[in-house]
Amino acid sequence: MMLRRMDPVREFVLASNQLNRLFDEALGRDAGESPRAPWMPAVDLREEEARFVVDVELPGVKKDDVEIHVENNVLTVRGERRFESGVKKESYHRVERTYGRFSRSFTLPVRVKVDAIEATLEDGVLSLSVPKAEEAKPRKIAVH
Numbered sequence: 001m002m003l004r005r006m007d008p009v010r011e012f013v014l015a016s017n018q019l020n021r022l023f024d025e026a027l028g029r030d031a032g033e034s035p036r037a038p039w040m041p042a043v044d045l046r047e048e049e050a051r052f053v054v055d056v057e058l059p060g061v062k063k064d065d066v067e068i069h070v071e072n073n074v075l076t077v078r079g080e081r082r083f084e085s086g087v088k089k090e091s092y093h094r095v096e097r098t099y100g101r102f103s104r105s106f107t108l109p110v111r112v113k114v115d116a117i118e119a120t121l122e123d124g125v126l127s128l129s130v131p132k133a134e135e136a137k138p139r140k141i142a143v144h
Contacts, residue, residue, distance in 0.1 A: 009040075010040060010042075013040055038098070038100065038101075038102070039081060039098035039099065039100055039101075039102045040102060040104065041056050041057050041058055041102055041104065042056075042057045043055065043056050043057075043077075043104055043106075045106060047109075050131060050132055051129055051130055051131045051132055052075075052108060052112070052128075052129075052130040052132070053127070053128070053129060053130070054075065054077075054106070054126075054127070054128040054130065055125055055126070055127050055128075056077055056104065056125065056126040056128075057124065057125060058079065058081070058121065058124055058125065058126050059081075059124035060081050060097075060124070061079055061080070061081050061121075061124075061126075063121045065079045065080045065081070065082065066078070066079040066121065066126060067079060068117070068119055068128065070108075070112065070114045070117065070130075073107060073108045073109075073110075073111060073112070074105055074106070074107050074108070075105065075106045075107075075108055075112075075128075075130065076103065076104070076105040076106075077103070077104050077105075077126065077128075078101070078102065078103045078104075079101070079102060080100065080101045080102070081097075081098075081099050081100065081102070082099060083099045108130070110132055110133070111132070111133040111135065112130050112131060112132055112133055113130075113131045113132070113133055116131045117129065117130050117131070
């Protein structure tokens with residue numbers, strides 16, 4: 001059995017989106033007629049012995065539209081998913097994907113090597129390798 005840490009904000013946004021779709025369908029409204037919640041990409045964050053690994057789902061986002069910052073042990077990923085250029089909005093019958101700016105921030109429990117963070121964006125997933133600072137790594141102390 002796998003344990004998953006609950007994110008109340010994400011759960012609320014997902015429930016809100018589902019309720020909005022339910023009411024839109026019941027009232028016969030098009031998805032473009034109702035206000036949408038801001039886009040918040042899904043994130044997996046895991047800790048390994050020497051580093052943290054962060055995977056952020058960013059389908060349709062270009063690497064030039066992503067910013068990554070670490071300040072006071074807070075990792076922040078910001079960016080924007082842009083609406084397709086060259087296509088008129090009037091030609092769409094339904095728009096369910098959310099576009100616009102996003103920002104996700106996470107407080108890391110230990111100090112990290114900011115200069116050694118590596119980031120790759122492949123197949124719509126941003127992967128971050130965030131190495132822990134030397135003083136944060138567990139050490140075995142010998143007793144004499």
